[in-house]
Amino acid sequence: MTDAQGSTSVSVGASAGAGARTAPGAALLEVEGLTSAYGPVRALDGVTLSAEAGRITAVLGANGAGKTTLLRTISGLVRPVAGRVTLGGEDITRAPVEAMVGKGMAHVPEGRGVIAELTVDENLRVGSLFRGKVEKSEFDRVYDIFPRIAERRDNPAHTLSGGERQMLVIGRALLAQPRILLLDEPSLGLAPRIVAQIFGLLRTLVDSEGLSVLLVEQNARSALSVADVGVVLNLGRVVVTDQARSLMADEGLRHAYLGF
């Protein structure tokens, strides 16, 4: 964990020169008053937050706080009752799910999202389908980042371990060349060592490539150790938004909402 935290301070500055399409620190994804309901139950109740370019924004909270619904509403899988979502200034609230990836948003859903029947390589290729022909070098780059899945590229994805699946879906999302990556509970069911490794890689990608990440996590301690900004949700509402290290330092808040 200290590794990831250490690289944060070094590299946030470095990302300024990474050539991201939106200047680092500027709001990239903005969510205003977003409200979603399953029947009479409001899973999201007027959520407002923004994810900045070149930063990792972590959305934290207990089970049922509305974290997954938030991501699903942003990417259009759930239609909001009210509110607005903009990406780089463009209103995408009513855009079809299939169009999101073309607008620069890659959503990795909860539960790893590999297509078990396809091989590792085919899973990656699905991630680049919408872009037309993609250079082989881009696949090589993903395999360089995740050598463990490179060894297994011709195996069906259902043979991968949990950590390998998470690497595969992140690699697949990278092939879509997103401006922002939406990650839903990437640490779920993984050993702490693997979580640290994956979060460390995310940090590196954000710092060196100008990627932006909106990370939803129940594992608040790990998430805050890698994130720049934290947003705490409770029962579908934002409780607090602050710098990750300030949230880390707020013992009362941690006990009340973050469970550590």
Add this chain to the structure above:
Amino acid sequence: MQQFVNVTLSGLTQGMIYAAFALALVLIWRSTRIVNFAQGSMAAATAFIALALINAGQSYWVALIVALASGFILGAVVERVIVRPVEGGPELNAVIVTLGLFVAIQALIAIIFGSSFQSFPTPFGVRGFTIGDTTILLTPTSVYIIVSVLITMALLVALFRFTRVGLAMRASAFGQEVARLLGVRVGRMLTLGWALAAVVGSLSGLLIAGGGFIYPAYMDSLIVFGFVAAVLGGLDSPVGAIVGGLILGLALSYVSGYVERGSALVNVSALVILMVVLLVRPGGLFASSTARRA
């Protein structure tokens, strides 16, 4: 010996047709989890279109291509207009809808083309060749049936394995939500899947019609055998559908060729084979996930 070879050849030929029909069912089941009971009457409709063209003086091959093309369109229209509204709802709804469609299309065929028996041509002879004084029943028609089904299967494998559309179709079938998030137009892929399945179904309907008679319900026994073959293979596996079709074709051929009054027992035997296989392997012969690719 001569009888064994001939019975085997006839079983393989029939089995190829069952395999094609089973494959059409499997293609749809894999992508939409719907058993398309209307497959048979959809195929019958295209056979009547082909026969109308042949009777109007067109060649068999023109009629074949038009029939397959109309199968493609029919499959797409059925998915978009009739099946789409019940997709994702209770499973029974889709079953009832395809059953209803089965009856409706059959009735429509009777209204448009009449319900009398009409002979359907075959482009090749039905005479076997003779070595010395033994006649081998490898007829040009059975060669045509086997080759055309094999070509169709090879084309499907190539489509799914080596093309971007094929990859998108598989992604849509196995991971609908993930595929949508990755920008795949899942709805279009499902429509395309139904259209392709209807083409394969239509081919099986034309092949089984060749050299015989067609009438609105002529596909009914093929529906039963094709369904048995698909379930034998596990309903989820294209390879299983093909193997299931061949096994069933051979078994039924041996029953009718060797058992006393066997031809009357063919339908019962299909049921017995299905029950025995499902007792031993409830998921079908190819139910393991490793066989679910391709």
